[in-house]
Amino acid sequence: MLNGYAGRILVVKLQMGKIFQQEINSEFCKNYIGGKGFAVKILLERTEASMDPLSQDSILIFAVGPMNASLVPGSNRLGAFFKSPLTGIWGESYCGGQIATQFKQAGFDVMVISGKSEKPVYILIDDGTVSIKDAAHLWGKDSFETQDTIIADYGKEYQVAAIGPAGENLVKFACIDHSKGRQFGRCGAGALMGSKNLKAIAVRGTKKYEPANIKLVEEVRKKVLTEVKEKHKTLSTYGTPGLLPLINEAGALPTYYWSEKPIEEYEKISPELLKSNYYKHRRSCYGCSIACCQTSETQDELHIKSEGPEYETLYAFGPLCGIFDLDSIIKLGDMCDKLGMDVISAGNTVAFAVECYRRGILGKEDFEGIEPKFGDPKLAVDLIFKIAYRRGLGNILAEGVRKGAQLIGRRAEEFAVHVKGLEPPGYDPRALKGMALAYAVSSRGACHLRHMAYRPNLTGKHPFRPDIRVNRFSYEEQPPMVKEQEDFYTLVDSMIYCHFLCLPVAGPILWDEMLRAFNGVTGFNMEMTTFVECAVRINDLVRIYNLREGVPPDTEFPVVWVSQKLKRRGADGELVEAKKLSQMLTEYYKLRGWSLQGKPRDIS
Numbered sequence: 001m002l003n004g005y006a007g008r009i010l011v012v013k014l015q016m017g018k019i020f021q022q023e024i025n026s027e028f029c030k031n032y033i034g035g036k037g038f039a040v041k042i043l044l045e046r047t048e049a050s051m052d053p054l055s056q057d058s059i060l061i062f063a064v065g066p067m068n069a070s071l072v073p074g075s076n077r078l079g080a081f082f083k084s085p086l087t088g089i090w091g092e093s094y095c096g097g098q099i100a101t102q103f104k105q106a107g108f109d110v111m112v113i114s115g116k117s118e119k120p121v122y123i124l125i126d127d128g129t130v131s132i133k134d135a136a137h138l139w140g141k142d143s144f145e146t147q148d149t150i151i152a153d154y155g156k157e158y159q160v161a162a163i164g165p166a167g168e169n170l171v172k173f174a175c176i177d178h179s180k181g182r183q184f185g186r187c188g189a190g191a192l193m194g195s196k197n198l199k200a201i202a203v204r205g206t207k208k209y210e211p212a213n214i215k216l217v218e219e220v221r222k223k224v225l226t227e228v229k230e231k232h233k234t235l236s237t238y239g240t241p242g243l244l245p246l247i248n249e250a251g252a253l254p255t256y257y258w259s260e261k262p263i264e265e266y267e268k269i270s271p272e273l274l275k276s277n278y279y280k281h282r283r284s285c286y287g288c289s290i291a292c293c294q295t296s297e298t299q300d301e302l303h304i305k306s307e308g309p310e311y312e313t314l315y316a317f318g319p320l321c322g323i324f325d326l327d328s329i330i331k332l333g334d335m336c337d338k339l340g341m342d343v344i345s346a347g348n349t350v351a352f353a354v355e356c357y358r359r360g361i362l363g364k365e366d367f368e369g370i371e372p373k374f375g376d377p378k379l380a381v382d383l384i385f386k387i388a389y390r391r392g393l394g395n396i397l398a399e400g401v402r403k404g405a406q407l408i409g410r411r412a413e414e415f416a417v418h419v420k421g422l423e424p425p426g427y428d429p430r431a432l433k434g435m436a437l438a439y440a441v442s443s444r445g446a447c448h449l450r451h452m453a454y455r456p457n458l459t460g461k462h463p464f465r466p467d468i469r470v471n472r473f474s475y476e477e478q479p480p481m482v483k484e485q486e487d488f489y490t491l492v493d494s495m496i497y498c499h500f501l502c503l504p505v506a507g508p509i510l511w512d513e514m515l516r517a518f519n520g521v522t523g524f525n526m527e528m529t530t531f532v533e534c535a536v537r538i539n540d541l542v543r544i545y546n547l548r549e550g551v552p553p554d555t556e557f558p559v560v561w562v563s564q565k566l567k568r569r570g571a572d573g574e575l576v577e578a579k580k581l582s583q584m585l586t587e588y589y590k591l592r593g594w595s596l597q598g599k600p601r602d603i604s
């Protein structure tokens with residue numbers, strides 16, 4: 001009997017139509033915690049090096065952790081883990097909503113999907129009974145229609161995650177949508193499902209889990225419920241766009257495809273305007289009182305109702321594309337959700353295409369007669385559609401910025417902004433030096449969530465010791481902070497919690513609460529040092545996986561970030577000094593106990 005775990009891995013081999021279960025033991029749980037920890041071990045052991053991420057040999061893992069289906073708010077995320085078709089290295093993305101709880105309550109910790117079905121199918125999980133269903137009638141539908149159809153057939157108690165046309169057409173940054181607006185967004189898990197002819201998964205579960213120590217879990221739950229009202233007021237009121245003013249004031253808001261320029265029409269996309277004119281309802285994931293997800297409605301004649309926009313949608317289709325019109329940004333986000341594409345990569349790819357035209361690398365003929373310019377939502381709509389269906393220039397852009405630039409040629413690679421093939425989120429590292437290091441070492445490339453290094457850099461407070469001031473322009477202070485944040489969020493992603501319940505400084509769940517919650521649910525009574533060792537072990541394994549797959553060096557950084565100084569209030573004259581970045585890397589490797597080349601001891 002394992003407290004906190006279902007104790008079972010579900011294996012689905014699509015090629016043969018085989019479904020079976022495997023047990024996990026307490027040693028595995030103690031060493032790898034859950035979620036991300038389980039997944040990296042499985043991915044390393046069950047796949048060959050250098051495998052094509054879209055081949056039949058590739059596997060897609062969905063996993064929960066010991067906290068899922070507990071009563072602690074924020075314990076509601078399902079993780080997807082895979083070799084990314086976009087980057088060719090470690091891929092992970094997480095989705096809130098209701099699906100993780102149903103999955104755990106169906107009696108599983110992990111699902112490993114392998115092979116390729118001959119025909120389109122979806123997986124139906126009904127309280128431990130699993131079947132593979134024909135999806136011929138769903139293929140070609142967008143992700144929202146697919147979810148509606150499955151729910152109409154089986155009932156509202158089923159939670160569905162589905163791909164849209166972008167996933168079917170193997171767009172390298174295709175996402176998986178759940179609950180019409182939540183995504184497994186980054187790294188292209190949607191393309192992996194498309195390559196397997198897997199349109200959706202639908203889950204229903206009713207099993208209940210008793211914590212080993214209800215008193216400990218209840219303490220954490222009460223702390224969260226008491227503190228979030230005050231500490232997360234901005235998140236509850238504005239959602240993630242509430243961060244926009246802070247990022248803008250710091251000069252860290254990327255504009256016009258990572259140019260040096262300031263934002264010109266901030267007030268047209270401000271969170272205050274969103275709240276007063278666009279937000280209609282708040283939505284929540286399972287058991288969370290913050291309810292940070294907003295549903296918006298456009299003010300134009302279309303009255304499009306859509307979940308969001310999140311900060312990342314706002315940045316990627318807003319200032320990055322030079323668009324300062326909330327109706328258009330909401331519409332573009334909605335299009336991406338339905339077609340099934342990651343908004344960060346999509347916005348970056350559209351802006352990159354305009355930048356290529358501006359620099360004479362692409363011509364008007366590549367855009368089929370449209371004069372490309374920043375600030376044109378019609379062009380963005382056209383390109384998003386072409387990417388999803390791989391038409392014209394869209395067929396090249398569907399490969400993402402790195403591969404797209406290689407295919408375009410003519411010096412396009414010089415202007416392509418990505419880290420290890422992943423397009424960056426909305427935090428300009430020239431204004432936040434912690435993000436420079438965090439992007440460089442992050443296992444999935446330009447990522448903001450595996451460390452959340454932008455927060456201490458923006459607030460000026462150390463994530464775990466708020467009395468220590470953080471200087472966002474200092475290179476020296478960043479390595480120990482980034483390392484500690486990575487270790488902490490590795491556990492968050494293994495447990496699996498929502499990051500917004502574990503915010504730097506604010507928490508309310510930080511190191512102590514996290515350990516108490518883990519011990520309360522599992523009854524393992526683990527010491528803090530052992531808990532941290534688990535984080536280090538999991539991080540090292542992800543690094544080993546990436547090295548096995550031929551990850552590019554951490555020093556490979558976008559040219560504009562190291563050569564073009566910002567001309568923005570809040571960060572005027574700032575860039576990332578390549579030499580200082582190398583020094584931060586050396587310090588970071590030392591702290592991790594890795595070799596000078598960044599290799600964990602096991603393989604150096």
Ligand code: SF4
Nearest residue numbers: 285288291292498500
């Ligand atoms: S804070 Fe927001 S994203 Fe996180 S669990 Fe609550 S509602 Fe979901």
